[in-house]
Amino acid sequence: MKIGFIGLGSMGVGMARNLMRASHTITVYNRTRAKAEAFGKEGAAVANTPAEAAREAEAVFTMLADDTAVEEVVLGPDGIASALPVGSIHLSCSTISVLFARKLAEEHGNRNQGFVSSPVFGRPDAAEAKRLLVILAGDQKLIERCRPLAEAIGRQTFVLGSQPWHANALKLCGNFMIVSMIEAFGEAFAVMRKTGIQEQQFLNVMAELFGSPVYKNYGTTIVERNFEPAGFALKLGLKDVRQALELGGEVGAPMPLASILRDQFVSALAHGQETLDWSSVALVAARAAGLDSKSAA
Secondary structure (H helix, E strand, O other): OEEEEEOOOOOHHHHHHHHHHOOOEEEEEOOOHHHHHHHHOOOOEEOOOHHHHHOOOOEEEEOOOOHHHHHHHHHOOOOHHHOOOOOOEEEEOOOOOHHHHHHHHHHHHHOOOEEEEOOEEOOHHHHHOOOEEEEEEOOHHHHHHHHHHHHHHEEEEEEEEOOHHHHHHHHHHHHHHHHHHHHHHHHHHHHHHHHOOOHHHHHHHHHHHHOOHHHHHHHHHHHHOOOOOOOOEHHHHHHHHHHHHHHHHHHOOOOHHHHHHHHHHHHHHHOOOOOOEHHHHHHHHHHHOOOOOOOOO
């Protein structure tokens, strides 16, 4: 397929590269042009604007930081929506609010363009290794057209149904689950350190108990204080927690734990952790316990 890909950040790089490996024809756009030009050397076409990346595409991916970035690329001057051919599909992989996902679906529908929400779970190394979990929601015919693309970037695809925003709701609650685990690690590690038990010993038991690579990988990151470069910046984690709270408020489902997590993220930001990995929110519990947050016990 002829693919446009917009957003060559830490996640987008691996995703775009795997689409190229699957023999799709790729045109890339990135705000920092040097990142796009690197793909040009690998055989991709380089667009000067999002509209140029979309003009002849059968499908366009966006992998961007937040609602504002996606809105600029899709609906702004020289945006995707102004150029995407009738019947072509916008696959939105970004973690965005459900309200904005509904807006995108409406805007593309008014132009007779397809829209599929396609958020992903996984870190940059998983994106590079084609190990992402891909969530698809939208019109069934569009989803069937998108399946080969999802298979090119991920290890498993989950289809939710016809409402694109449902995929975004699932993604927000999934990220809430992950950061809840990170917070639990932070608090438990603080207790272990205060009792004289090494964090790594605790992690070894928990990794075996839960049998989850997510537990093992994030636990290791926290134990080793390996928060740079960020796989997912803490400031974006706060954005996701806030959007999860907004979703809970919309549907009438209280999320008291998410409210606590929001405050923990705000504390982390106040201590200069904005660009660190979101797992560094675990340092808030260490500081509260009077521990050195920069080194392990």
